[in-house]
Amino acid sequence: MAAEPRDITGADDLVRGLWRENPVFVQVLGMCPVLAVTNSAVNGLTMGLATLFVLVLSNTLVSLLRDYIPRQVRIATFILIIATFVTVVDYLIQAFSLELHRSLGAFISLIVVNCLILSRAEAFASRHGPLRSIMDGLGMGLGFTLALLCMGAVREILGNGSLFGVAVLPSAFQPWIVMVLPGGGFFTLGAWLLLINFRKQQRAKTLAVPVEQP
Amino acid sequence: MSDDSLWTIFINATLVNNFVLAYFLGICPFLGVSSKMSTATRMGAAVTFVMLVASLSAYGINALLEWLGAPYLRLISYIVVIASAVQFVEMFVKKMSPTLFRALGIFLPLITTNCAILGLALFQTNRGYNLLQCLVFAAGAGAGFTLALVLMAGIREKLALAQLSDIVQGTAISLMVAGILSLAFMGFAGLGAA
DSSP: OOOOTTSHHHHHHHHIIIIITOTTTTTOOOHHHHHHSTTSHHHHHHHHHHHHHHHHHHHHHHHHHTTTSOGGGHHHHHHHHHHHHHHHHHHHHHHHOHHHHHHHGGGTGGGGGOHHHHHHIIIIITTSOHHHHHHHHHHHHHHHHHHHHHHHHHHHHHHHSEETTEEOSOTTOOOOGGGGSHHHHHHHHHHHHHHHHHHHHHHHHHHSSOOOOO | OOOOOHHHHHHIIIIITOTTTTTOOSHHHHHHSTTSHHHHHHHHHHHHHHHHHHHHHHHHHHHHHHHHTOGGGHHHHHHHHHHHHHHHHHHHHHHHOHHHHHHHTTHHHHGGGOHHHHHHHHHHHHHTOOHHHHHHHHHHHHHHHHHHHHHHHHHHHHHTTSOOOGGGTTHHHHHHHHHHHHHHHGGGTTSSOO
């Protein structure tokens, strides 16, 4: 990882995206790819890394250009920057693995309209320096990847009895086909959110004081 | 080039491969504005309208880019064209029918970042539909989006009256309901495969 925790604020930015403000489980942003491509762990991981790449680069560029972009057209400019990097990623994945590109289909191009990336550009990168913006992009991107991996792993294990294509459950296990179908995506995400809500509630009870908001 | 019949395309986009429940496109508005029936229908109408406009412009742009031999500009031009199309639609509606404009309110500009619109443009390009097929596809996708939104709103209006424990409230229960809806829509599989 390129993260050097020399700068205390930078490390803070990194950890915040990864856990406390996890884009999927806490902020519930960028739902479309989370549900659509997580029918296996590999797909989830690729999608997460592609988003991470776009997020870091667009955050960097937006932050470098933030003094030159007129306020009125900033959203349009951000979208153009994001679309450029998404095109790059699209061709990169196509070059590395045609099979993977086919299974992800149009969803790589759809990273453009992932609200997470635009919201980080608008809320963070356009107000902070390049270094902190890169850290923020890394943190949020890793948080997003982690969430996609969690979803993909659960769905692949239950729906196919395997993880990253390797069988992990005994052959007597009857796969729950529903988990790799669209409905399973909704159920898995719902279950993860339930689990996190439950944990939050438990913690609030034990602490007596509610968890402090940043 | 695709030689699917128009009817097949329509049924496929509306029921079998519903944009929301099978392709997971447009989940944000699906979860965001589906708590009341009246807003759901309006949002559905707005999206359908924009889909038709976007489909038409995407078809034109694609033809132009093919002629120029620059397919790598596709994504960038699509997003710009869709954003400006939404802007034009907004201005047009504001001028022609202030009542409708007020009814649609904040929803129109938000549609720009709705992945269902961009998804529609990309799918029609990938499948090589001709102009008529594109328009039917857009109408079907819009109808499917509206259907999913209205169904969800109906369920959530009832759900608001139910007694739920704290942890399931909010997004979690909406996702569970959406999952069940999605399973129900799987029953349509094979319908359009003529």
